[in-house]
Amino acid sequence: MRYVVCIKQVPETTDVKINPETNTLMRDGVAAIINPFDMYAIEEGLRLKAKTGGTVTVLSMGPPQADAALREAISMGADDGILLSDRAFAGSDTWATSYTLAMAIRKIGAFDIILCGKQASDGDTAQVGPGIAIHLDLPQITYVRKIESIDEKTIVAERLMENGYEVIQAPLPCVLTVVKEINEPRLPSLKGKLAAKKAVITTWKAADLQCDPKCIGLEGSPTKVVKIFTPPARQGGEMLKGEPSEIVPQLIAKLKDAILGAAN
Amino acid sequence: MSDPIKINEKCVFCGACVKACPFGAITQTERKTVPVIDLMKCTLCGACVASCKFDAIWMKEKSAATIDLSSFKDVWVFAEQHDGVIQSITFELLGEGRKLADSLGMKLCAVLLGSNVQKQTAELIARGADKVYLVDRPALEHFQDESYANVLIDLVKRHKPNVFLCGASTIGRSLVSRVAVRVNAGLTADCTALAIDPKTLNLLQTRPAFGGNIMATIETPNARPQMATVRHKVMKEADVNPAHKGEVSMETIAEVLLHSKARRLKFVPETETTMNIAEANIIVSGGRGLQTAENFALLRELADVIGAGVGASRAAVDSNWIPYSHQVGQTGKTVCPKIYIAAGISGQIQHLAGMQSSDIIVAINKDADAPIFKVATYGIVGDLFEILPLLTQQFRKVLGK
Structure with a gap:
């Protein structure tokens, strides 16, 4: 079985501020990490491989520095890494990103399961996983919290819904996006770290993927960011002071109307 | 290049x-x-x-539109239904969609997929839909990613909506991500504000990024439909107006589009509490300060009395005090209730990302320096083991329960 895990390198924190003087994002000194949700995807790929045998390939689109993210995945136990890096990919939205990743997966050829985190912590869209699935005309199981069974032809997985979970059966190949509940990512082993150091990361450019130039980067992105701004700060709140017996009636007086109004 | x-x-x-x-x-x-x-x-x-x-x-200038944008008309809303029950997010979309349709001088339409859901079209019309596109087939009884997407792709190609809104729910996000790719549309996730640019008539889609620390406004200048998923509980529900008139268009769909390779075998409802926190207007949420799983009972009692859902911080979920589906925050759910009561939650940035757009935030924490107080509308520095039971008892009296 061949597992392909799509990962994204993101800033370590979402505590990103806009410098009010220059109106620029202040992200200097913020370390880059693997998107936290993708860590669960990598871990699940490794667990599936342990169960069924096969290989785990990690795939990322990003700047040359994203090489570090692929190596980290290899240190956890992934077999190889592919980096999609080309200036022509600049300005990609989720349409172009999912197209580019899908073209790379096509080039990889034989694959059984594509794993993604449910969303990235910087963009929070959750659109790329299903986007890859439709570009490849594959079934998808999103928000997977557990894989119940897998064989060469079929997977049965639980999808987390707002009010419970669905059990879904899909033929392979199939795209999965995973939530945090699915597992606990392992730490890299010493052996893994050595392998990561030695690993040769394959780099593919747009031309290697036979991408339609109209479908990548800016040209392939229907959406356009026209403005970024800092959300209005929440007004400093009111601290209720005194003994609990005094505070509680105060709070109730303040909330009562809102609670009656919000009656579910 | x-x-x-x-x-x-x-x-x-x-x-x-x-x-x-x-x-x-x-x-x-x-x-x-x-x-x-x-x-x-x-x-x-x-x-x-x-x-x-x-x-x-x-x-480099983006190539100009290669399609005739003016041939795309009307504002569409995907009517999300579970077991035939139209979800409240749909009414919120109809409320917002009405404004957009009026700004554009276009019709507001709902798209309803399901089995035996013809009756529900009246509900959508009463909430402002001028037209309901109905696809009523046994194969569509439950949401399935592929068949639902196939049907929507077909309808979009056939009727060419200008704007297409969908809830940013599990179903919504899984569904329209497929649709947008296939119809070459721009799709903006999890919008919290929508408006029409008076000059270009483009849809201005505003959404949080980086866990809500940055807002971005996004446009789709050269492609149609302009698609967006919209965060639950942000937009106001459309009022019910039984006098509102609308037509129902029964859509014929090719059998082959109803086929889905993935199949839903069963649905298992959440048993922990009855209320889904994404739907809840009030949430009481607990963190490390609750100390044990048993102490969540304090929250559940309060939740019962005031009609709230129960949420939790990552620390509480990671300690196995409550299932993951209750986790609020960056790696859990983003919620936007009218009232959010945080008990024993310090307010790490990842937690704040999931709840800071709530209307009223109440924080109860014994540490006066806890970051949660920076976003709290009302802050109480004190012992939650004293305050929560008192709050429950007095609310019970005040609310006559």
Whole structure:
């Protein structure tokens, strides 16, 4: 079985501020990490491989520095890494990103399961996983919290819904996006770290993927960011002071109307 | 392929573009040198082009629309139903969709997929839909990613909506991500504000990014439909108006589109509590300060009395005090209730990302320096084991329960 895990390198924190003087994002000194949700995807790929045998390939689109993210995945136990890096990919939205990743997966050829985190912590869209699935005309199981069974032809997985979970059966190949509940990512082993150091990361450019130039980067992105701004700060709140017996009636007086109004 | 953006010889090294770039993609290592654009950080937003007084930055123009944008009409809303029950997010979309349709001088339409759901069209019309596209087939009884997407793709190609809104729910996000790719539409996730640009008539889609620390406004200038998923509980529900008139269009769909390779075998409802926190108007949430799983009973009692859902911080979920589906925050759910009561939650940035857009936030924590107090509407420094039971008892009296 061949597992392909799509990962994204993101800033370590979402505590990103806009410098009010220059109106620029202040992200200097913020370390880059693997998107936290993708860590669960990598871990699940490794667990599936342990169960069924096969290989785990990690795939990322990003700047040359994203090489570090692929190596980290290899240190956890992934077999190889592919980096999609080309200036022509600049300005990609989720349409172009999912197209580019899908073209790379096509080039990889034989694959059984594509794993993604449910969303990235910087963009929070959750659109790329299903986007890859439709570009490849594959079934998808999103928000997977557990894989119940897998064989060469079929997977049965639980999808987390707002009010419970669905059990879904899909033929392979199939795209999965995973939530945090699915597992606990392992730490890299010493052996893994050595392998990561030695690993040769394959780099593919747009031309290697036979991408339609109209479908990548800016040209392939229907959406356009026209403005970024800092959300209005929440007004400093009111601290209720005194003994609990005094505070509680105060709070109730303040909330009562809102609670009656919000009656579910 | 040549670079899509370049700084040319007209540059006088003033550095205005370095300051203008919202993404820190332009650097000027020394004065009197041409700044360098890091194309991997650049999103081609054009802020630098606008900032340059010397016309020294060239950016590749996106090709103009290759489709006739004016042939796309009407504002569509996906009517999410579970077991035939129209979900409240749909009414919120109809409320917002009405405003957009009126600004554009277009019709507001709902799209309803299901089995035996003909009756529900009246409900959608009463909430403002001028037209309901109905696909009523046994195969569509439950949501399935492929068949639902196939049907929507077919309907979009056939009827060409201008705007297409969907809830940013599990179903919504899984569904329209497929649709948008296939119909070459722009799709913006999890919007919290929508408006029509009076000049271009484009849909301005505003959404949080970086866990809500940054807001971005996004447009789809050259493609249609303009698709967006919308966060639950942000928009106001459309009022019920039984006198509102609308038509129902029964849509014929080719059998082959109803086929889905993935199949739903069963649905297992959540048993922990009855209320889904994404739907709840009030949430009481507990964190590390609750100390044990058993102490969540204090929250559940309060939740029962005031009609709230129960949420939790990551710390509480990681300690196995409550299932993951209750986790609020960056790796859990983003919620936007009218009232959010945080008990024993310190307010790490990841937690705040999931709840800071709530209308009223009440924080109860014994640490006066806890970051949660920075976002709290009402803060109480104190012992939650004293305060919660008292709150439950007095609310019970006040609310007559």
